[in-house]
Amino acid sequence: MRAVAVVLLLAVALAGCGETIPPAPTPAQALMLKPADPRLADLYETACKACHAIPGTGAPLVHDRAAWDPRWKQGEAVLLDHTIQGYKAMPALGQCVACAPADFQGLIRFMAGREDPAS
Numbered sequence: 001m002r003a004v005a006v007v008l009l010l011a012v013a014l015a016g017c018g019e020t021i022p023p024a025p026t027p028a029q030a031l032m033l034k035p036a037d038p039r040l041a042d043l044y045e046t047a048c049k050a051c052h053a054i055p056g057t058g059a060p061l062v063h064d065r066a067a068w069d070p071r072w073k074q075g076e077a078v079l080l081d082h083t084i085q086g087y088k089a090m091p092a093l094g095q096c097v098a099c100a101p102a103d104f105q106g107l108i109r110f111m112a113g114r115e116d117p118a119s
């Protein structure tokens with residue numbers, strides 16, 4: 001009985017180590033998401049949202065951590081570079097001519113589910 005309790009405790013402790021990835025938003029939820037910052041929200045809604053909030057466009061869906069995490073691992077510098085230069089079906093500048101590099105960084109963080117410094 002005791003051994004079982006120890007095993008269970010270990011399992012709980014180990015599970016606690018792994019980061020739990022929040023579920024992907026539903027298509028309806030994805031359409032409602034926007035950055036908290038008003039400037040970023042404006043840029044997002046006129047550019048990135050057209051692809052990144054619509055499932056099936058080939059763009060990683062906003063706040064879909066399962067889709068973003070492998071990309072995030074490349075590092076923010078690579079993601080920023082891919083946004084500015086374009087990357088496969090992703091158009092250069094994400095069709096946002098008004099975006100400065102700092103805006104792109106904020107937009108990428110938001111879409112990748114990282115705008116919260118704790119995550």
Ligand code: HEC
Nearest residue numbers: 047048051058059071079082083088089090094095096107
């Ligand atoms: C016309 C559609 C479209 C628009 C608009 C768009 N994207 Fe994308 N984006 C894509 C697609 C498609 C991909 C996936 C490319 C691939 O990996 O095949 C992508 C991928 C990305 C990636 C991941 C690149 C990587 O290295 O994995 C980032 C970062 C990104 N987009 C940022 C943005 C930002 C920021 C905006 C708004 C300023 C934006 N995108 C607007 C279509 C779009």
